[in-house]
Amino acid sequence: MAKIRRAVSEEDKASRRQDILAAAKSVFAENGYHATTIADIARAAGLSYGSIYWYYESKEALFLELMSAEAGALRERIAEAAASAATGATAATTTTAGQPPSPGAEAPFRAAVRATIEFYDADRDLVKLLFRDAFALGESFEEHLARIQGLFVDDTERLVIGLQRQGVMQPGPSRVVAFAITSLIGQLAHRRLVTDDGLSAETLSDFLVDLLLHGLLVQPRSAPA
Amino acid sequence: MAKIRRAVSEEDKASRRQDILAAAKSVFAENGYHATTIADIARAAGLSYGSIYWYYESKEALFLELMSAEAGALRERIAEAAASAATGATAATTTTAGQPPSPGAEAPFRAAVRATIEFYDADRDLVKLLFRDAFALGESFEEHLARIQGLFVDDTERLVIGLQRQGVMQPGPSRVVAFAITSLIGQLAHRRLVTDDGLSAETLSDFLVDLLLHGLLVQPRSAPA
DNA sequence: CCTTGTTGACTGACGCATCAGTCTAGGAAC
DNA sequence: GTTCCTAGACTGATGCGTCAGTCAACAAGG
Secondary structure, eight states: OOOOOOOOOOHHHHHHHHHHHHHHHHHHHOOOTTTOOOOHHHHTTTOOHHHHHHHSSSHHHHHHHHHHHHHHHHHHHHHHHHHHHHTTTOOOOOOOOSSSOOOOHHHEEEEEEHHHHHHHHHHHHHHHHHHHHGTTTOOOHHHHHHHHHHHHHHHHHHHHHHHHHHBBBSSSOOOHHHHHHHHHHHHHHHHHHHHOOOHHHHHHHHHHHHHHOOOOOOOSSSOOO | OOOOOOSHHHHHHHHHHHHHHHHHHHHHHHHHHHTTOOHHHHHHOOOOHHHHHOOOOOOOHHHHHHHHHHHHHHHHHHHHHHHHHHHHOOOOOSSOSOOOGGGGGGGHHHHHHHHHHHHHHOOOOHHHHHGGGGGGGGGGHHHHHHHHHHHHHHHHHHHHHHHHHHTSSSSHHHHHHHHHHHHHHHHHHHHHHHHHHOOOOOHHHHHHHHHHHHHSSSOOOOOOO
16 A cells, blocks of 8 residues: 555644544545445545544544544634624625615624525535435435425425416526425425424424515614614 | 234334334434334334235335435425414515515515424424434444534524624524524535535625524514514 | 663554345244 | 245445554653
8 A cells, every 4th residue: 555654743643633534524425424444544644444443443433533533614704704894794785686675784694694605616525414314314215205205396396386477476596496395395394303393384394484585684674774 | 022912904004104104203303314213113012023015115214214214204394384373364476576574474484384393392302313313333332412502502592692692693592503503504504515506605604693693674674463 | 982771652464243135944824 | 927025134345442462752771
């Protein structure tokens, strides 16, 4: 195997830990947790099998540290964007055409969403790690699940298009809208498993539909804040 | 092991297949795909190891069939609800674009969302199967990931509460709102990996923010009925 | 500058457990 | 007796984690 320089100084070692983490990230993102082996990570890092264990306790510990580090970086970026939007709030002019001028209070929110999407865009592996979805199960599962979920999106899209045709709903990318709706429902349903927020199915679905149809703001027309 | 009655008739066999599927559903939902073994399923079904292979080709085939069956049942239920809401409301559906929005146009949508949430509520295992999330990785991972995602929700919730305090955003369960926002962003980001819808980060985040703030309808807000 | 000793980063074969899938004996139904 | 289902022992493959050994880097002594 290609020999690598031995890490001697503390900086060397820290950097090697980082290298391993980076290698692990790409491999985990590609194959999912179960399908990646320590050998894969070692290969990607240009190290031998055993060396991984010199730096990390176990496969699990490596994975957990990776997740934490990545999430931390993302949160930091978001906080930055929100903060800088808040300070330069009144001068913010990135409103969308057709929408009423947003009060300055929205600016950090807009900035945070934007920063998140951009961060994800720039780092596809991160998305896979944080929203690992079916990818943890393997290729054929992923396809099968995508197909199944696609059916729900199809159904929803039909409703959306109908509403758009009737002029009730704003024109726009119906597929994306439909996807947003179905995934939002799914995520909230999943959340109910873990967290009991005491909302009945009726309350939750009303909340959801109203959110989707009317949005979260009090008045569509801007009010001075 | 306690012998069970041999399945003789076709109905018997079909019913045994169903039993296995039901057992598999609960075990897969509990432990995730990788962590459940055929032995677990056999035990849950009250059969022996080998019998599972009499009815199913492989673990994978069993899992895929399970997913398809479950998703099919859910879709059927949703379609029913939407259909009955559509007939129950005004039958004006084939209108041309540009007409004033008929009040009943939303009804199928509301009914579909409601039916979905209720279906999920009544079947927690199904939610785990369809939105398998971290659960495919095991208990400790699930907790770790929940904690990490909780941090993002915390951050978002602070923004939401701020907007609510300023009277810009409607009062409501800030935690649920925050969760809806973060998960929606995550899901759309994840979707971008697979499907290239040609939307820039800017377009997408504007779309998202506008959806969340103003909703999808043309008329921003009508008086609550 | 060269030799020798010590440390600890690195290697990779191997032990061991796990588990998907196979095989065959046994027994119920007919 | 024959067919068909059930049981569960068995096999083989896979992969985590270990460990005995190797060797680069550096230090001390000559």
